[in-house]
Amino acid sequence: MNRRRSVGGLFALLVLGALGCRQRPPPPTAAPIADVAVDAGAPALVAARDATAGAPGGRLMDLAGETAVTMARIRGLSLQHELRRGVMDRDAIVSRLREKTAREYPPGEILLEGELYKRLGLLPEAMDYERTMFDLLEEQVAGFYDPDEQTLYIAGWLPSAAQPGTMAHELTHALQDQHFHIGRYTHHVRGRGDAQTAAMAVIEGDATASMLDFMLAPMGRRTRDMPDVTAMVASQLQGADQMRLREAPRALRESLLFPYLAGLGMCVRALRAGEGYSRVDALLATPPQSTEQVLHEAKLAAREAPVMVPSRVPPALAGEYEVAYHDVMGELGSRLFFYSAMPDARAHSAAQGWGGDHAVLLVPRGTMTSAGDAGVNLAGDALTRDVMLWTVVLDPVEGARGAAADREAVDFAEAAVSVLMWRHGARPAAAVAGAMAARDVGGGRVSLVARSGRRVLVADRVPRASAAAVVRSALAE
Known part of the structure; x- marks a missing residue:
């Protein structure tokens, strides 16, 4: 399903905000994350012109600057140029996402996409697909990074305990974009849904693994050393307060979670097989071509290309x-x-x-x-x-x-x-x-x-x- 892609080509932290304050790692048993050099002159984050004014917003933007330095070290990717950031309330963020989606998806496109899924039996016939997607978005969104504007939008309403993890996730997207231009993988292209979902699995899997490394570092633990880390994250998400997500049709729910969970599993395998994030970087440079490659390590290693089946009228x-x-x-x-x-x-x-x-x-x-x-x-x-x-x-x-x-x-x-x-x-x-x-x-x-x-x-x-x-x-x- 194309909604497996981030809405409107944006990188929204849809469902993981709860992890920022719910995660309770076990006692440390592994060595801490090794330091990675960061450019001494790395550009600072600069405030977006439309940032919410006031002291709380200022504190959040300061936190974003501090977190950016930490994430550059964890990921081994320096900030190459200035990154704009702003603090917005929920209504403003949802409005921004709606505007971006309207510009990216031609008129009627989302309606037709939903109709295809209904004919496959993935969605109920009576469902208003577009409205349901935006209802889910409004419930879940916890900030986002926009590659077109190279701007981090910080969710001003989140509890303070959830802010660092959320920022770590979204700032990873900013680092990905500066080094790998990830926006090119996600802009809506009809007929490329599965390939774009596979690319999103690398993007979101990396950001989730990096966020977990950020949260685990003070306890001397690393994502790669945690057994069953994907199951742990899935369990946390199931316990989160996400009523609309829990009540959504399974196909919709699974497709939204796939980039985070299956992507995390793929990236953790890459972390365990290489030094630092080098193999994850390789996946960002050349993403998997299909969800088959995300799901099966051997298919990814072989880069088994999908069979091209034409879309024609009999x-x-x-x-x-x-x-x-x-x-x-x-x-x-x-x-x-x-x-x-x-x-x-x-x-x-x-x-x-x-x-x-x-x-x-x-x-x-x-x-x-x-x-x-x-x-x-x-x-x-x-x-x-x-x-x-x-x-x-x-x-x-x-x-x-x-x-x-x-x-x-x-x-x-x-x-x-x-x-x-x-x-x-x-x-x-x-x-x-x-x-x-x-x-x-x-x-x-x-x-x-x-x-x-x-x-x-x-x-x-x-x-x-x-x-x-x-x-x-x-x-x-």
């Missing part, structure tokens, strides 16, 4: 439909798809053979018009007649031949049928040539799962008359 629908939205779901998106219908272990097993994919949302021709800046306006009934096609290519089983090489695809397809039955099992069966299973979802439309070799098609609301032809073209090698 010939059988080309005269009547056009592409409204498309994205790559990745292994993470595959897990989210399966979670609704099976235990987590089964979902992970079914998704682990992912090799590449593309999910496409089609709307009837003539129902979508340009709204400027590459945005769209939709006719009122466009999303009552849309079609979703998700084509997935699975990896071959290593060393196997013939049908045995397709085992991962068989497993994925069988799990997808379980999801189909969970969603539409009460509806009448439909006979569609080439489909493993199909259900009549009303209005002359069917939802189905089909497989040929290592390709799997999951389709929702396909016109029944065209369904067999859609299956044939989608599964053609």
Whole structure:
């Protein structure tokens, strides 16, 4: 899900603010973090022109300056130029994030993104996706760094105990940006969702590990030396006061947490394998290409590139439909798809053979018009007649031949049928040539799962008359 990326290309500390005051490390058992040289003439932070006035704001900006020096030492990355910073209240920060998102996402883009996820069964049909995202943002945001403005926005309302850890996290983003220009990885690009989520996992995983190092340093501990550190952070987050996050659909909740938790796990592995943060720096310079690489150390080490699957309209629908939205779901998106219908272990097993994919949302021709800046306006009934096609290519089983090489695809397809039955099992069966299973979802439309070799098609609301032809073209090698 694209919302796995930070909203509007910003680096917002969405869910970790609670750790700044909740974290209680065990007694020290490891050597303290080694000192790293910092440039003697490192630029100071300078106050943003729109910073909140007053003594409390001044104290917070002083704290940010002190914390920046400490984080430069922990990360081994000097401040290369001045960084603006300002203190803002919650309403001002949320307003700034909304403005940035509106500038980055063309009109209609978030609506279409949410519709694609609904067709995959990841979100409830009645959910207002954009409103839900901003409700979550308003609840969770605890400050942010804006790479376009090179400015740190400090949350003036946070408890004093939470401020140092929060600043440590966001100042790590500033250091990342000055050395690796991380903003280039995160600006919204349609069809790059999984790759951008993978890049965000490095960015947020590094910032979380660095924040923990900052908090643990006075006790002589290091993030890399803590067993099960990711589980510890996950436990802290579950105990945090995040009602809207807890009540959000699981797919949304998991996608928001993934960069922090899976990214932390990946960065901790890199810390344990190298000297200092050198291997994390290498990941920032060349991020993983997919969430598959984030989840599997061997895939990352091999830099196994995803299979490119085109986003196209099948010939059988080309005269009547056009592409409204498309994205790559990745292994993470595959897990989210399966979670609704099976235990987590089964979902992970079914998704682990992912090799590449593309999910496409089609709307009837003539129902979508340009709204400027590459945005769209939709006719009122466009999303009552849309079609979703998700084509997935699975990896071959290593060393196997013939049908045995397709085992991962068989497993994925069988799990997808379980999801189909969970969603539409009460509806009448439909006979569609080439489909493993199909259900009549009303209005002359069917939802189905089909497989040929290592390709799997999951389709929702396909016109029944065209369904067999859609299956044939989608599964053609």
